[in-house]
Amino acid sequence: MIKFEKPKRGKTIIYGLNIELESIYINELYKNMDSDVLVVTNSIYESNKIYNSIINYNKNAFLFEMDDFVTSEAAISSPELKINRLETLNNIIFNPNKKIIITNLMGLLRYLPDKNIWKDSKINIKNSEVINKENLYRNLCRIGYQTESLVTKTGEISNRGYILDIFPINEENPIRIEFFGDEIEAIRYFDVNTQLSIKNIESIDILPIDEFIIDKLIDDKKQKDLKKYIKTNNIKEYLNNPTIVYLDYDQIYNSYLLLSEEMTNYSEINKEKNDYMYELNNIYSDFEIYVSDTNKLLPTLKIDNEINYNCESVKNYNDDFNLLNKDFSKYLSENKTIIIYLKNVHQADNLKKYIDNPINITNYNNIKSNKINVVIGQIESGYIIDDTVVLSESNLFKNIEIKNTYKSKFKYGTKISSIDSLSIGDYVVHNMHGIGIYVGIIALKKGNVIKDYLQIKYGGNDKLYIPVEKIDLITKYSSNEGSSPKLNKLNGIEWAKTKYRIKAKLESIAKELIKVAAERKLKEGFAFKKDTLEQTIFESEFIYDETEDQLKATKIIKEAMEQ
Numbered sequence: 155m156i157k158f159e160k161p162k163r164g165k166t167i168i169y170g171l172n173i174e175l176e177s178i179y180i181n182e183l184y185k186n187m188d189s190d191v192l193v194v195t196n197s198i199y200e201s202n203k204i205y206n207s208i209i210n211y212n213k214n215a216f217l218f219e220m221d222d223f224v225t226s227e228a229a230i231s232s233p234e235l236k237i238n239r240l241e242t243l244n245n246i247i248f249n250p251n252k253k254i255i256i257t258n259l260m261g262l263l264r265y266l267p268d269k270n271i272w273k274d275s276k277i278n279i280k281n282s283e284v285i286n287k288e289n290l291y292r293n294l295c296r297i298g299y300q301t302e303s304l305v306t307k308t309g310e311i312s313n314r315g316y317i318l319d320i321f322p323i324n325e326e327n328p329i330r331i332e333f334f335g336d337e338i339e340a341i342r343y344f345d346v347n348t349q350l351s352i353k354n355i356e357s358i359d360i361l362p363i364d365e366f367i368i369d370k371l372i373d374d375k376k377q378k379d380l381k382k383y384i385k386t387n388n389i390k391e392y393l394n395n396p397t398i399v400y401l402d403y404d405q406i407y408n409s410y411l412l413l414s415e416e417m418t419n420y421s422e423i424n425k426e427k428n429d430y431m432y433e434l435n436n437i438y439s440d441f442e443i444y445v446s447d448t449n450k451l452l453p454t455l456k457i458d459n460e461i462n463y464n465c466e467s468v469k470n471y472n473d474d475f476n477l478l479n480k481d482f483s484k485y486l487s488e489n490k491t492i493i494i495y496l497k498n499v500h501q502a503d504n505l506k507k508y509i510d511n512p513i514n515i516t517n518y519n520n521i522k523s524n525k526i527n528v529v530i531g532q533i534e535s536g537y538i539i540d541d542t543v544v545l546s547e548s549n550l551f552k553n554i555e556i557k558n559t560y561k562s563k564f565k566y567g568t569k570i571s572s573i574d575s576l577s578i579g580d581y582v583v584h585n586m587h588g589i590g591i592y593v594g595i596i597a598l599k600k601g602n603v604i605k606d607y608l609q610i611k612y613g614g615n616d617k618l619y620i621p622v623e624k625i626d627l628i629t630k631y632s633s634n635e636g637s638s639p640k641l642n643k644l645n646g647i648e649w650a651k652t653k654y655r656i657k658a659k660l661e662s663i664a665k666e667l668i669k670v671a672a673e674r675k676l677k678e679g680f681a682f683k684k685d686t687l688e689q690t691i692f693e694s695e696f697i698y699d700e701t702e703d704q705l706k707a708t709k710i711i712k713e714a715m716e717q
């Protein structure tokens with residue numbers, strides 16, 4: 155329905171699009187160009203915003219985001235962002251499909267291992283293969299896997315006896331490799347909860363889980379030092395001669411100037427001389443698209459082509475179907491085509507009850523001109539361009555929030571319901587019987603069957619026996635107090651009293667909170683006056699342009715202050 159001009163070689167400025175049309179434009183680039191597309195934003199927030207929109211059109215979109223400079227230097231950067239970057243790098247290298255990569259300024263400038271080094275870091279394991287177990291273990295550590303006594307989350311490895319357990323970044327479950335000498339005897343998936351095998355496999359690829367990959371193991375890994383050991387690349391160099399799309403380049407460039415100043419100050423304070431990352435001016439492509447609100451960009455940037463698309467926003471109707479029908483009649487009288495995106499057919503059938511004109515439930519490839527079309531799908535927000543009016547759920551209904559979650563195979567940790575998590579002498583809590591001490595496992599005969607039981611000692615030397623397979627009936631006792639807890643007695647009333655006291659206390663706290671909230675609501679506050687002429691003139695002299703969200707937040711705060 156929407157026709158975009160194919161970009162020409164060089165630097166092209168595009169303006170007049172809202173965020174939804176920016177996403178459609180980027181997806182059209184992906185479909186019509188032979189290369190990948192690299193989208194660059196100023197911040198993580200903006201990267202997520204455009205990703206949430208693009209993913210509705212293209213499932214080959216991936217995030218590559220990095221924290222701010224000081225956070226990354228202090229080694230407190232987000233583990234979630236790191237995992238997203240690693241999964242994106244592995245997708246770029248080992249998935250042959252074209253891709254849309256969305257990064258922020260910090261991600262664009264980040265030092266990465268040379269693309270070929272990353273490619274060569276994949277480790278393939280085959281059943282019956284002859285391989286030195288210790289060499290394999292060191293290699294896995296070199297590409298980022300962390301040694302633990304028990305593997306419970308992605309990225310961990312355990313080396314014991316003739317077994318090597320590892321949780322690859324590219325797998326839903328960990329694997330257990332069993333050796334006989336230097337020969338791999340078996341490879342199995344296993345369950346992190348039970349540590350028991352799930353199924354045998356013949357071979358597996360294990361992908362890197364660290365952006366700092368060199369030939370040796372070192373303790374102090376800082377990305378700024380990577381270039382001391384190996385050749386480095388940036389994210390653009392990992393891609394196949396990509397088309398680079400800059401969203402609001404002026405903002406990106408101004409942030410880069412501030413970042414450069416921040417890095418200089420940091421170097422002086424720490425008395426070190428370092429190149430922390432790539433320079434923005436050294437990253438370029440044959441095709442560069444600058445998406446902007448206007449046709450004005452930094453005077454230092456020489457633009458070769460200019461394209462204007464006149465796009466309008468649509469109203470948010472907030473369930474006002476009288477206004478919606480009125481506008482629909484107007485659009486149809488102007489020979490416009492209306493497209494509504496809804497999640498499912500049930501919503502579409504329900505919408506028919508409220509719309510005066512006929513509705514055509516269809517797909518995007520079979521849109522009827524000058525009609526109201528409902529497409530089953532999801533978009534972030536609507537728009538009007540040329541003779542097409544597009545609406546999303548959030549434009550039609552109240553309180554609709556559309557959110558796409560970045561999907562990852564990464565497991566951050568799983569509780570082990572295993573005897574390994576208990577030691578003799580641990581205080582434990584049973585919901586029915588209260589606090590006791592774990593004293594070990596005992597074999598008891600019941601009928602003709604001998605079974606293992608957990609033995610829990612209670613007050614008065616009472617004992618409780620729990621089948622080992624029902625270990626989840628107890629939890630470890632924890633307290634912020636230093637003293638040991640008092641043991642409850644089996645069949646006593648102390649534990650019941652304790653639970654009753656806690657319940658009563660919680661009810662008391664809840665009542666107090668409700669009372670405070672009610673009193674606060676009834677209390678008369680101070681109402682500020684509405685803006686005066688002097689206030690308006692003062693605000694108009696603010697030297698920066700506020701964003702739409704900033705203006706909205708200011709309005710809400712002022713309205714609250716005036717009440």
